[in-house]
Each structure stands twice: as C-alpha cells, then as structure tokens.
Amino acid sequence: xxxxxxxxxxxxxxxxxxxxxVTGRAAYAADNSMPGMIWAKVLRSPHPHAIIRGIDxxxxxxxxxxxxxxxxxxxxxxxxxxxxxxxxxxxxWMSRNMLAREKALFHGHPIAAVAATSQDIAAExxxxxxxxxxxxxxxxxIDDALKPDAPILxxxxxxxxxxxxxxxxxxxxxxxxxxxxxxxxxxxxRSFTTRPVHQGYIEPHACTVSVGADGSTTVWSSSQGQFMVxxxxxxxxxIPQSSIRAIPAExxxxxxxxxxxxxxxxxxxxxRKSGRPVKMVMSREEVMRATxxxxxxxxxxxxxxxxxxxxxxxxxxxxxxxxCFPGSPIRGAAGCSFTPYTIPNVLxxxxxxxxxxSKVAAYRAPxxxxxxxxxxxxxxxxxxxxxxxPLELRLKNIAREGTKAVHGPTFPRIGFAETIEAAIKSDxxxxxxxxxxxxxxxxxxxxxxxxxxxxxxxxxxxxxxxVVTTGHPDIGGSRASIAxxxxxxxxxxxxxxxxxxxxxxxxxxxxxxGGSRVLFASAMVVTESxxxxxxxxxxxxxxxxxxxxxxxxxxxxxxxxxGQHTGxxxxxxxAEIAAKATxxxxxIGAGSQQNTTGAEGGFATHICDVEVDVELGxxxxxxxxxxxxxxxxxxxxxxxxxxxxGIAQGIGWALNxxxxxxxxxxxxxxxxxxxxxxxxxxxxxxETIMVEVPNPKHPQGVRGVGEAPLVPGPAAVCNAVSNAxxxxxxxxxxxxxxxxxxIDANMKQAAE
Amino acid sequence: xxxxxxxxxINGDSTEFLCDPAESMxxxxxxxxxxxxxxxxxxxGDCGACSITLDGRLVCSCLMLxxxxxxxxxxxxxxxxxxxxxxxxxxxxxxxxxxxxxICTPGVLVAAKSLLEHNPDPxxxxxxxxxxxNLCRCTGYDKIVRAVMETAADMREAAR
Numbered sequence: 001x002x003x004x005x006x007x008x009x010x011x012x013x014x015x016x017x018x019x020x021x022v023t024g025r026a027a028y029a030a031d032n033s034m035p036g037m038i039w040a041k042v043l044r045s046p047h048p049h050a051i052i053r054g055i056d057x058x059x060x061x062x063x064x065x066x067x068x069x070x071x072x073x074x075x076x077x078x079x080x081x082x083x084x085x086x087x088x089x090x091x092x093w094m095s096r097n098m099l100a101r102e103k104a105l106f107h108g109h110p111i112a113a114v115a116a117t118s119q120d121i122a123a124e125x126x127x128x129x130x131x132x133x134x135x136x137x138x139x140x141x142i143d144d145a146l147k148p149d150a151p152i153l154x155x156x157x158x159x160x161x162x163x164x165x166x167x168x169x170x171x172x173x174x175x176x177x178x179x180x181x182x183x184x185x186x187x188x189x190r191s192f193t194t195r196p197v198h199q200g201y202i203e204p205h206a207c208t209v210s211v212g213a214d215g216s217t218t219v220w221s222s223s224q225g226q227f228m229v230x231x232x233x234x235x236x237x238x239i240p241q242s243s244i245r246a247i248p249a250e251x252x253x254x255x256x257x258x259x260x261x262x263x264x265x266x267x268x269x270x271x272r273k274s275g276r277p278v279k280m281v282m283s284r285e286e287v288m289r290a291t292x293x294x295x296x297x298x299x300x301x302x303x304x305x306x307x308x309x310x311x312x313x314x315x316x317x318x319x320x321x322x323x324c325f326p327g328s329p330i331r332g333a334a335g336c337s338f339t340p341y342t343i344p345n346v347l348x349x350x351x352x353x354x355x356x357x358s359k360v361a362a363y364r365a366p367x368x369x370x371x372x373x374x375x376x377x378x379x380x381x382x383x384x385x386x387x388x389x390p391l392e393l394r395l396k397n398i399a400r401e402g403t404k405a406v407h408g409p410t411f412p413r414i415g416f417a418e419t420i421e422a423a424i425k426s427d428x429x430x431x432x433x434x435x436x437x438x439x440x441x442x443x444x445x446x447x448x449x450x451x452x453x454x455x456x457x458x459x460x461x462x463x464x465x466x467v468v469t470t471g472h473p474d475i476g477g478s479r480a481s482i483a484x485x486x487x488x489x490x491x492x493x494x495x496x497x498x499x500x501x502x503x504x505x506x507x508x509x510x511x512x513x514g515g516s517r518v519l520f521a522s523a524m525v526v527t528e529s530x531x532x533x534x535x536x537x538x539x540x541x542x543x544x545x546x547x548x549x550x551x552x553x554x555x556x557x558x559x560x561x562x563g564q565h566t567g568x569x570x571x572x573x574x575a576e577i578a579a580k581a582t583x584x585x586x587x588i589g590a591g592s593q594q595n596t597t598g599a600e601g602g603f604a605t606h607i608c609d610v611e612v613d614v615e616l617g618x619x620x621x622x623x624x625x626x627x628x629x630x631x632x633x634x635x636x637x638x639x640x641x642x643x644x645x646g647i648a649q650g651i652g653w654a655l656n657x658x659x660x661x662x663x664x665x666x667x668x669x670x671x672x673x674x675x676x677x678x679x680x681x682x683x684x685x686x687e688t689i690m691v692e693v694p695n696p697k698h699p700q701g702v703r704g705v706g707e708a709p710l711v712p713g714p715a716a717v718c719n720a721v722s723n724a725x726x727x728x729x730x731x732x733x734x735x736x737x738x739x740x741x742x743i744d745a746n747m748k749q750a751a752e
Numbered sequence: 753x754x755x756x757x758x759x760x761x762i763n764g765d766s767t768e769f770l771c772d773p774a775e776s777m778x779x780x781x782x783x784x785x786x787x788x789x790x791x792x793x794x795x796x797g798d799c800g801a802c803s804i805t806l807d808g809r810l811v812c813s814c815l816m817l818x819x820x821x822x823x824x825x826x827x828x829x830x831x832x833x834x835x836x837x838x839x840x841x842x843x844x845x846x847x848x849x850x851x852x853x854x855i856c857t858p859g860v861l862v863a864a865k866s867l868l869e870h871n872p873d874p875x876x877x878x879x880x881x882x883x884x885x886n887l888c889r890c891t892g893y894d895k896i897v898r899a900v901m902e903t904a905a906d907m908r909e910a911a912r
Contacts, residue, residue, distance in 0.1 A: 024789020252855025
C-alpha cells in the first residue's frame with residue numbers, strides 16, 4: 001500500500017477519545033461510583049515472611065458500618081502442587097497473591113479485606129483484625145535467597161533434588177559454546193546487577209464490583225484486559241464467566257503492570273457477602289509495596305569475537321527476581337539478549353528466583369532490558385578492545401532475513417540493518433561531543449512482540465457512519481490508529497468513524513493489551529471486518545441496481561458498477577446504501593475473531609549523549625535518539641510517543657529508579673518522592689527515527705512498537721556514562737553516590 | 753464528627769458543600785462535588801495529577817484541606833474549556849498527541865495554563881521546570897513541552 005495513495009493511514013489524526021481526556025470527562029477506574037456503593041480496604045502483612053496460624057475477624061465484623069470481611073478462605077482453594085495456568089499467570093499464585101493463604105510472603109502482602117460504609121470505617125476495621133503470625137526468617141535479595149541456609153518460600157519447590165528458591169530454569173543453546181570461545185581472539189566477561197523498577201503508571205489500581213442477588217456480576221476496573229479480569233475473577237471466586245461482565249474503564253497507564261489483578265476478585269467476594277457494590281482504590285504506597293515491579297537481576301555475560309569484529313560466541317547467565325511467587329521474565333532476559341545478532345555459538349540461561357518481595361508483574365518487554373543491558377555493555381567493551389565503531393561492530397553481526405534466532409524461529413524480512421544504518425547516518429551520531437565529561441553510548445534491543453486472540457465488530461449506522469468495536473483497552477492512542485485504518489479501508493472521512501472498547505459482554509474474546517500486540521492484532525480483525533462490510537455494501541448496491549454483486553467495485557467510499565455495467569448507474573455512497581439497508585436485506589455490519597500470528601519481533605537502536613558532573617555524580621542526558629523499525633506507522637505521533645516513552649523509562653531505570661529495602665525487609669521508598677521517576681526537567685527533547693520496513697505478514701505492514709523502545713535504554717545510558725568517564729559501570733542505577741564512588745576509586749587507583 | 757460547611761466558588765459558580773475536617777480538597781472535588789477530572793496519583797503532592805488553582809495559584813488539591821476553600825476561588829480542569837470551546841492548550845494537546853493514557857493530562861493542562869498566565873513566553877527550560885511537578889510516565893514529556901510552547905506562541909500571536 002503506497003503512502004501517496006493513503007488518505008488516513010499515516011496521518012496525525014485527532015484521537016477519538018481525545019476531547020474527553022483533555023476536559024477531565026474520561027472515566028478512569030477510580031472515577032466510577034454505583035448506587036449503594038461501599039468501600040473496601042486491605043489489611044497487609046507487617047512481616048516479610050510468616051506462617052499465618054489464624055485470623056480472627058470477629059471484632060472487625062462487629063464494628064458498626066462494616067458490611068463484610070474476606071480472607072483467603074473465601075476464595076477457591078488451589079493446592080500449591082498443581083499448576084493452574086491462565087494466560088501468563090498461574091491461579092495457585094494469583095489466589096495467594098490476592099489474599100495470603102498459608103503464609104505471608106512479603107511485607108505488604110494482603111491478609112484480609114474489609115468492606116464498610118466509608119473508607120475510614122473500613123480502615124479502622126482492618127486494625128481490629130487479629131492475625132496470629134509465626135514470624136519466619138526472610139530473604140529479599142537474590143544472593144540471600146540462594147544461600148545454602150536460605151529460608152525456603154515453598155518447601156515443595158525442588159531444584160537439583162532439594163528444596164530451593166530457584167523456581168525455574170530456561171536454557172537456549174546453539175552451536176558449541178566451548179569451540180566458539182576457543183576460536184575467539186578477544187573475550188570479555190562481566191557481571192552485572194540491576195535493581196527492581198516499578199512500571200510507575202500514574203493511576204493506582206482501582207475497581208468497583210457489583211454482585212447482584214441473582215449472582216450477575218459487574219466489574220468496572222482499570223486493566224490491560226477486561227477478559228483477563230473476567231477470567232481471573234471467575235477462577236478465584238467460582239462465579240461463572242457467563243455471569244461476569246467486566247467493563248474496561250479508561251486506563252491510566254499500565255506498561256505491563258495491569259496485565260494482572262489485585263483487587264477485582266477481592267471486591268467480588270466482598271460484594272457477594274455484603275450484597276452491596278464494593279469500590280476499592282489503592283494508595284500509591286500500596287501500589288509500590290504490593291504491585292509490580294519488574295525483576296531485579298544479577299547476570300554474567302561473556303562474548304568472544306575475532307579481531308575483525310565477527311562475534312563467534314556468546315554466553316549469558318541471568319538470575320531474575322520473581323518476587324514471592326514463581327514467574328520472573330527469564331524468557332525475556334535469556335531469550336532476547338543475543339537474538340539481535342547472528343552468533344554461531346550461544347548458551348543463554350535464566351534462573352527464576354523467589355524471595356520475600358512483591359510478586360513481579362510484566363513491565364514493557366519483560367526481562368529483555370535486563371538481558372540487553374549486560375550484552376550491550378559487553379559489546380561496547382569488545383568494540384573498544386578491537387578499535388571498532390560500536391554501531392559498525394553491531395551492524396557486522398546483526399540478525400537478518402533467514403537468521404535462525406537462538407530461541408528457535410527464523411527471521412523473515414526485518415528492518416534491523418536499516419535501523420542501524422539510519423542510526424549511523426543520523427545527525428545525532430554524526431554530531432561531535434563538546435565537553436570534557438561528556439560521553440556517547442549506543443545499544444540495540446529486541447523484543448518478541450505478540451499476536452494472539454482479538455475480536456472486532458464494524459457496524460454501519462443508519463445515517464451512514466461507522467462504529468468499530470474492539471476488545472483492547474486503549475492505553476496509548478490505539479483508537480486513533482484503528483480509526484485511521486477503518487476510514488482508509490471503507491473510504492470514509494475519519495470523523496465519521498468512532499472506535500469503542502467493548503466490554504466482555506459486547507465483544508468477543510480479546511487477549512491482553514500487552515506484548516505490543518494491540519494495533520497489530522486489532523488491525524487484522526478490523527481489516528477482515530471492513531472487508532466483509534465492503535462485500536455487503538457491494539451486494540446491497542447490486543440489489544439496488546439489479547445487477548450481479550461481482551459487477552460492483554468499492555472505490556473511495558462508493559459503490560461503482562463495473563464491467564458491462566460501467567457508467568450505467570450513478571455511484572452509491574456508503575451513506576446512500578446505509579439509508580436503504582432495511583429494504584436491501586437489513587442492518588450492515590460484520591465481525592472478525594482471529595488468533596493472529598506473524599507479529600515478528602521489534603528492533604530498536606538507541607544513541608545517548610550524557611554529561612557527568614564529577615563533583616556531584618549527577619548525569620544529565622544531553623541528547624537521545626531512538627531509531628526503530630516500526631513496520632508501518634499508522635499514526636506517526638502515537639508511534640513516536642511509544643518510542644519517546646520507552647526512552648524516558650530506560651533513562652529512569654539507568655539513572656534513578658530502584659526499590660530500596662530497609663533492614664526489616666520493607667520497601668523503604670514507596671512514594672513518588674523517594675522512588676524517583678524522570679520528571680520534565682530531567683529530560684531533553686527525545687528524538688525518534690521511524691524506519692518503515694513493512695511486516696510482510698500484516699495487511700498494513702504493522703510491527704509492534706510498544707516495548708522494544710525500552711530494551712536498549714539502560715545499556716545505552718550506561719555505555720554513555722562509561723564513555724564520559726572512562727570508567728566501566730556494571731551496576732544500576734547509576735546514582736550520584738555510585739558514580740562519585742567510582743570516580744574516587746579510580747583516582748585512588750591512578751594515584752597508587 | 754460534625755461536618756464543616758464551606759462556601760466557595762468553583763469554576764466561576766458559587767458552590768456550597770459539607771466536608772470532614774480532615775478531608776482533602778481533592779476528595780471533596782471527586783466525592784460530593786462530582787468533579788472527577790482531578791486525579792489522585794499519589795496523595796502526597798508528588799505527581800501533580802490533582803492540580804487545581806486556588807485564587808489563581810497552582811496547588812495540589814491533595815495537599816489542601818477542603819475547608820480551606822471557604823471564601824476562595826477554585827478552578828479545575830472542568831472549568832478550562834469555555835462551553836464547547838476548548839482552551840488553546842487543550843486543542844494543541846489533541847493536535848500534537850501530547851497525551852497517551854491521559855491520566856496526568858488534566859493536571860498537566862491546569863499547570864500549563866497557570867504557567868502561561870504567569871509567563872506568556874516561557875523558554876523550554878522554564879516549561880520543563882514549571883511542569884516538573886507533574887509526572888507523566890507515558891510520553892517522556894517531549895510532546896507536552898512542544899505543545900505548551902506552540903500554544904504560547906499561538907496565544908502571543910493572537911494577542912498582538
């Protein structure tokens with residue numbers, strides 16, 4: 001589809017939900033209320049690890065205004081030794097994360113919940129709940145959880161034949177790793193650590209749930225998937241899915257962190273017990289203590305290359321924190337880290353480590369930035385060691401069409417070479433650094449991207465307009481892109497298309513808003529629906545003209561007779577056909593439900609310039625460019641927005657953000673004051689270069705763009721700081737204290 | 753505990769409401785006053801999603817007691833557009849895609865309007881420092897800063 005012929009695809013249209021969002025009218029989860037609604041609060045564990053011997057809720061229940069109290073006993077019991085997978089989660093762990101069952105596993109772990117006529121009464125009642133804890137030794141950090149005498153979270157979990165906190169191992173192998181390193185002329189091996197970072201969405205988790213006397217259940221909440229909410233609520237409460245209607249509120253950010261439930265099943269239990277709609281809203285402190293974050297990690301990466309820059313071997317070992325339940329993104333760390341490159345011999349291993357901290361949740365290309373951080377920092381040293389430009393080194397070794405990735409698949413046509421070439425040719429890369437403690441870093445990143453299940457319905461209204469319904473919460477402007485595609489395909493004005501996000505009762509099953517899949521998959525089902533609608537429109541026109549439908553063409557929003565009938569009838573617009581729908585066969589509309597495939601991975605390259613204040617240890621980002629193969633930018637502004645947002649999160653991960661724990665195993669910085677995300681004055685303008693190599697497996701050429709732009713960030717920033725100071729850094733974040741300490745140590749070493 | 757009766761002006765309309773002594777202005781706006789445009793992102797004055805103005809001064813409504821509104825004038829995001837006429841900042845944010853999820857947007861817009869009232873010709877640095885109290889996790893701020901500066905330029909042009 002050539003750009004010149006596109007009227008709407010590629011245009012910077014105004015998003016359909018925009019006016020509501022700039023006027024304060026858009027309804028997010030916490031903005032909802034219902035008649036007779038009451039409020040619920042959660043009692044949380046004061047201990048990082050403790051057996052729950054008993055919970056006495058009688059005093060709380062006796063407090064005037066209290067309508068219901070819930071504990072784990074009110075949930076469906078899933079025995080710990082039998083997996084119950086649901087999407088990317090396991091209900092054994094979800095159940096215990098929602099409300100602790102046998103043990104409290106982290107400080108802040110929900111123990112019980114109270115619904116009452118006011119928030120204050122609910123909070124007061126929580127204090128009246130008596131919990132009999134047997135406090136246990138605990139381990140928060142990876143090293144502590146792996147010590148021989150470490151407290152074991154789940155005795156049933158075995159590794160190497162004995163109880164362990166290693167809950168899983170993943171290995172990707174290709175070639176002969178020892179032979180590969182034997183061939184190498186330069187070998188560099190380094191160990192790295194990264195800290196857990198939170199997704200940092202500004203909207204805390206919130207929901208309102210109403211369970212009626214007949215069992216019909218309405219859930220209004222903010223999530224990255226109303227169908228996930230429905231299924232998880234059903235699994236954990238026993239309410240059948242057919243009785244649950246999950247309505248997606250506008251979502252105030254997610255970044256993966258809302259692909260999981262924390263509140264809805266609890267509110268459903270409380271609503272069922274109290275007979276009242278129940279509203280729950282987390283505080284920021286609760287969000288920081290008990291939701292997300294992504295894993296902290298320790299890793300070792302070893303890369304061998306020839307002096308001409310050919311990489312011959314790559315080995316990585318990645319330990320990732322899972323939090324208190326198994327399921328860290330080792331697949332992202334071990335699977336993505338070497339994938340951007342054609343390396344004949346690879347061994348990449350990931351370990352899933354449980355410890356007494358909140359269960360990790362997905363965060364934008366889960367695990368991939370951790371793997372890329374280690375690999376891309378080592379590649380930088382390889383480039384230095386052989387005296388090669390760091391981007392040229394990468395370009396020499398990149399995956400191309402036909403390369404078999406270490407995790408299995410063979411790449412189709414990809415735009416990775418174009419991406420790096422665009423980086424090398426960019427004004428940014430050609431520019432010169434001008435200051436003494438300035439440095440430049442580059443890095444690449446790759447993310448799987450997802451396809452999966454999506455549904456859409458395209459209906460033509462009686463007045464000749466278009467209503468598109470899809471099943472994915474719009475987290476960053478996807479409605480606008482969908483409207484662009486629908487307007488383009490149907491040949492109507494963009495403003496005549498509205499795009500709605502259906503609830504679980506009004507649209508077919510649609511998987512998560514995650515995996516960079518929303519526009520990729522939505523476009524496929526909307527395209528198929530629109531094509532079916534066009535067929536109907538042609539049939540209706542044929543009927544009105546009394547000719548065969550095969551003799552009608554749809555062109556620029558109009559039916560036109562063709563072949564022997566060319567010019568015999570005046571064209572019919574969509575509106576004209578819609579006006580006569582009743583007499584030609586009834587309402588016009590069509591749906592599509594698919595399990596989409598062909599998403600293919602996303603490649604990004606980052607260039608970062610920094611300046612370090614060597615007295616204060618602070619890092620200023622001077623200039624930053626993200627170059628990414630986006631396939632086809634359906635709405636360039638929102639594609640740029642994804643790239644820019646990814647850059648900012650990567651800078652935060654590299655420089656500021658980290659979970660700090662106190663000596664009692666508690667998060668010590670559970671606020672936006674102390675958990676320091678980038679603010680406006682921390683950043684420069686963020687440059688983007690969108691490389692468009694269309695995805696051959698997609699009708700519009702779309703590739704997922706949401707996650708890849710975070711992947712290279714931490715490495716690019718770290719390489720820039722290392723370059724500015726001539727000191728390599730291996731541990732994130734690059735906080736002022738850490739930088740000053742490294743400078744001091746370096747000076748001391750130089751003096752000796 | 754007895755409620756406090758408050759008489760105030762919100763978005764130009766004289767308004768009365770009852771509040772608990774400890775109730776924040778944000779809770780009063782979002783609860784009894786049904787003005788849910790201001791959002792609670794943190795409740796500690798760190799994110800700016802609850803930004804309003806009090807007698808023209810930019811404040812975090814989560815840090816202000818509802819009772820303090822007595823006799824003062826408050827404006828919220830709901831008062832930014834004039835009827836169906838969007839404020840130039842609102843229009844520019846739409847045109848330049850300066851929002852993604854939109855949860856921070858009401859606070860950012862209220863803060864940006866306050867900036868332009870104080871300083872119709874801000875430098876990029878001045879915009880960045882003025883908005884440093886409004887967290888956005890989606891955009892990386894680039895399009896927000898550009899939209900504010902372009903709006904300022906448009907408004908200066910219109911005022912000539």
